[in-house]
Amino acid sequence: MSTFDSKHAADLHRHLHSHLPSDPALRVKALESLAVEKGLIAPETVDAWVEAYSEHIGPMRGAKVVARAWVAPEFKARLLADATEAIKEFGFEGNATGHLHAAENTDDTHNMVVCTLCSCYPFSILGMSPAWYKSAAYRARAVREPRAVLAEFGVDLPEDVAVRVWDSTAELRYLVVPQRPAGTDGWDEERLAGIVTRNSMIGTDRVLKTGAA
């Protein structure tokens, strides 16, 4: 049973810092072998998690949701009203999406998501988070200078487009709904989903490209 005692936790951290090799590969190996010997997990289950998130749960899920919002106004209305319920129509609910909110980009507003206190992310709909999302630089700067951060992602945002940064430090998670690009009239959902990038659903991409689709 966890002690929930802050001082005890801090003391343990200092002990590990002083007594344990810092090599992360060794630390994880030690953790896994002890957890396996304690009967807490089978090594194959770790592989199964990686396979589940690489093959089945990933940003393609969010892209399907966005594409449907583009073609079906009544679904879009449901998504913007209650994204938690709307994604259940796809069976995409799960890790960290118990309170999901969809934030729609418009001609005059751009949405961008960060977690400055840890790295909260809507896993069941966007999969594993990219390394940059968890970096100190992104967490520190997204709230203070979002336009400079966007420029580093190649997004040149006009001054008159407002940036709304959602710092998701509670249990609400955000899915940015990018704008449907011009030149996609008549495209079906599957083709549209193919042009929705993961970064556009976090808000570090804005104008989606149609060329390669």
Added chain:
Amino acid sequence: MDGIHDLGGKEGHGPVPVTDGDAPFAHDWEQRMWGLAREGICPSMTIDWFRHGLELMVPGDYLTFSYFQKWATNYLMLMIDAGQITLEELERGYVLDPADPAKAKTADQIVDQVRRACVDFSVPEDAPAAFAPGDTVRTLRQITHNHTRLPAYARDCEGEVIAHHGCHLFPDEGAHNRHVGQHLYTVSFTARELWGQDANPRDSVTLELWESYLVPA
């Protein structure tokens, strides 16, 4: 707590590592760590005790360790703290009296497990809400020494309540295994309120904040 984890608005971290960070995992041990954590090898912890554990890391380690390196260190701490493993076992590298092996799961079982892991953090309201959308509120300047979710950059600032979510589990208590609810609001702050007059007047930052972090403006 005023910890090293509270990074919002801090300067000097350089460019966002976009180019070297697109793949979720750079090393095999990172995905091993991720899978161990997802499976919940420390069942007695709460999500906020996990977060608080990261905040309590040696500050220099927090800033220099990679993301999953922090997780590995935190999980060792959490499991020793919970009595699931001992420091002696960690130093020895193996267990003297192994338990029966856990049953292996398949990816399909995991996909199903993820779907069933949709957690609702809302709790019944036991008091009327102090604020409503449209209200102007001010955040506290002082925070507790323990786990809390009011970032430093947004303290003692004025913002507008733009949504009320009923009561959600209060992380300050959840970090210590006390499951109590408190009204939760989305509060929008202008970039100028947070960062000064040089900020674009159109820009804003929103935060979900619990009622006890707020006072009427």
